[in-house]
Amino acid sequence: MKMKLDKKYLKKRPDGNSFLLYKRLIKYTLPYWLSLTIAIVANILYSTVDASFAYMLKPLLDEGFTHKNPTFLEAIPFIIVGLFVLRAIFNLTGNYSMALVGRSVVQVLRVQLVQRILRLPCSFYDRTSSGYLLSLIVYNSSQVADASTNALTDFFQALFLVLGFLVVMLSISWRLSLIFLVTVPIIALLLSVSSRRLRRLNRKTQDTVGGITSVAEEVIDGYKVVRTFGGEAYELNKFIAVNKKNVFNELKVVITKALSTSSVQLMGVTVLAVMVWLATHNHSSTALTAGGFTAVIAAMMGLLKPMKALTTINATIQRGLAGAESVFHVLDEPEEVNTGTYQTPRVKGAISYKNVNFSYPRSNVQVLHDVNIEIKPGQRVALVGRSGSGKTTLAGLLPRFYDLTAGDITIDGVSIRDYEITNLRSHCALVSQQVTLFDDTIAHNIAYGRLGEQVTTEDIIRAAEAAHAMEFIKDLPQGLDTLVGENGVLLSGGQRQRLAIARAILKDAPILILDEATSALDTESERFIQEALEYVMEGRTTLVIAHRLSTIEKADHIIVLQDGRVLEMGDHATLIAHNGQYAKLHRLQFQAGGA
Template identity: 50%
Template sequence: MAASAWADYRRLLAYVRPYWKPFLLASLVMAVYGATDAMFAALMKPMLDEGFVARDPDMIRLVPLLLILLFVFRGLTGFASSYGMNWIGRRVIETLRGELFRKLVRLPVAFYDRNSTGDLVARLIYHVEQVAQASTNAVTILIRDSFTVIFLLAWMFLINGWLALLFLVIGPVMAWLIRSVSRRLREVNRRIQDSMGDVTHLAEEAVAGQRVVKAFGGEAVEVAAFDAVNRKNRSLQMKMTATSTLSVQLVQLLGAITFALVIWLATRHPDAGDISAGDFVSFITAMMLLMPPLKRLTSVNASLQRGIAAASSLFGLLDETPETDTGTKACERAQGRLEFEQVRFRYGADQPPVLEDVSFSVEPGQTVAIVGRSGSGKSTLANLIPRFYEPGSGRIRLDGIDLHDYRLADLRRQIALVGQEVVLFNDTVARNIAYGQCQDAPRAAIERAAELASAMDFIRELPQGLDTPVGEHGLLLSGGQRQRIAIARALLKDAPILILDEATSALDSESERAIQAALERLMQGRTTLVIAHRLSTVERADCILVLDQGRVVEAGRHAELLAREGHYASLYRLQFSDRDIPPA
């Protein structure tokens, strides 16, 4: 096993360490279970020598009873050891999945920009199960079958040492064979896990975007793409099966050769000594009983390598750096004064700048609109305020204090966000409004927020009112209804800073007018940043910032900017070419 693989496996076994007492007990029971095969082989000697040959009546009565008791004992120890090890395995899975999920919710937004959802879900579901195979199921086989082999070999040496030596000769050959296929199995399994991420990713995309797939006739394209990754996954699985099966068959062939040599030596060769019929049958029985555990010990290598490859993938995710939170400043409720000072940002060192020397300030309670062409950096600017991303240089202050000085949870408690794509969870309307820090909000407060968001009218018509499930991603509701629930969520949070990121751009004109009143109520008394494509929604803002290629090229009120005949006026003309621009 390579050094890195051994390090991953040792780290994996650390998850078993908290359960060392039940693990030790299960291991002892497995050792006892391993001895039962040798006991069965040992019973063959008196059964033949004293039962069939000597016709001893006491032994004739005793051997069947001992056989029954032996298999009852074997059944009890087998059940206890398997149950114990599986109990540990499910605990390991629970712990690992919990750690992975806690890591996922604490990773920065930039991490999700680089990794597909399908790959992350595959790690959380599929890879963890593979790890369980390595941490407990494979260990069960290693311990139980190793003891079985040891006890059977010991019994064979007691019967005839010369014949048993054959197995000591064949052992190193088997070990070399197992070692030679380990690296191949590990590499194939790593590629299989990557392939499973691709399969999950494509399936999720096709299911989530099924309306687009149908509308644009993309069924054949999606099926072809899925068939390609599906074939790749099948091919890799068959490579693993071929490697694993071939190694098992070679081990069995070596065992058969050894078996044939034993029969020849026992019957023809003088070095075998003088053995009775009972000794010979007992020896052959022990040899036959050796084959299944040897086969499992060989096969377990594939499972072990699968688990190690999966563990490497999981530990890579667990070792990702979470969001940095070095702030110490507590904040119950901010006043809401925001300042940007020469802020620069790019998504990667090799990427072009998205924001360049952005500077502006917003007083508490003011509304600032951020407009510009697509790709000008509007949403990126807003994402810097809750620290979804970190600026490359420059400073952003809240109430005169750098955002990095605030504790991250306290900073985000000051901000409510209503975006173009409303995220609703597969839960009730009430739980989607009272989400996160507001989950214990009183029922009356939830209803009040829904009323202010103009949402109670349609909520009352739902089958269970506020207790109606909204479905996956809120698909049981219309776009306007989802938007009003998002506004109610922001109202209930009652944060001093509000970010509206294209909050009405996905709605038709009628829905937009109905929601605009709810947004105006939401904006009252709050520092508000409105990111808008429709300029008609920002005409009453206290200040409008015009971004172009990541720079603030204009700033002022609506009438002032029109009078300048600059970027803003050009954008306004593009949207309202059929209307006369009013004089400044």
């Protein structure tokens, strides 16, 4: 698991144009156009009810109180209740339909993110922290939903409230209302200034959330190391620091929002004051009836809330856009290169490395230099060498975890670049240095990725037996259906290795890549694992990064790597007779304490 939050990577994001971003975001809502339309219409109707209620004040006061019209007085209670029932229905419909769109958009974004993450090259994982990706999937996506729904709901509701109240005002006294309209461009200016700042702040906030997840993840995943090495204070301080940064940014957001809201409100109130002054100073052009004046003031007051809403919508949208920006950035990451088209049901397993040179992406250190290896089908090749000499790297090139810098690797004479990538990988089984288990049952872990296909319980049991895993599985309370815990925490190292071997046996691929774990096991587990390994290597072309003497001695070729170069090559007897680096390694590693 990568712990670092790659700041360089985050900073490199281009400053996307708000409009283009929002357009792209809105595209996600289009499949739900029906719900969207219902929501918008419901919100418009909701606003109309509110506006007409303000308008009602004029006849209520003029007809009801001044002229005492009896039929109108009779109808008033019904009109009021009727309007509010309608209002409730429109509110419910509007909110529900919009939530439907919003939650669907989050779901689609989350699925797309995971879909993309599943297809990104290994180098992407090397430079991106898993905490950051988690925060994108969990946090940013929902922010995006807020932008695409709450903001839209509020927008239409507020916009039509504003329009409705304006109509009320204009129809009663257009002269007074004009004063109000003068303020609109000033408000627009205020909004555009605050929105730019908000978006920048929100992006920072979201990055700090990524930082929080990263550190929390580190603490949770590494709890044993943290405790034994007394890292509590260090981790806590780091966590406090990222949290402080987050709070600091959130507060800046609040201040910016509050400032923009209050200034808009202040404008509104000033206009209100001017209108009250005009209406009460009996200029013939602005004189009103009592009802008319009350309705205009009610409409003005009514305007304040949707106007405030319009300003906060901007904040929500900016928050969503900042979230969308990082989400789209990952969605736009190029997938693993997969231009090969060659497919075959099963390869024979002849492997050839030709002048292979390799450096990791974004690193200028060359890890492998002119490596040449020829392996015939079914042969076993052991890679030995000091830690860091490039063994894991060399083996990982075969299933194209990384692409070569120069040279070529072929399987059955076909370049691995020409294979369709899933087909290529279907020919390789991998047992890696660190066993990865999934939070699932033992059976599902063994049959990983192939369950429900051709694999039956009998197949799983057969593989588990061959891997000597049945010995411990049958003692477990639920046998094959026992849950192994996140990353198999409930199992011992040796048990995990045997499950990984069982998984490889079940896959039955013609090529096996085996990165032997270095951890020493007790003699019995060791014997089980050796037998299991012998079984799984039988009849397959095997590339084994070997630490066990037994595995090395039985290999058809031993390749000694040093600083990414092939130093010696040959079988055990030849290399011992040659008395070079292998003989030396052999003496150092194996004669002191056995395997």
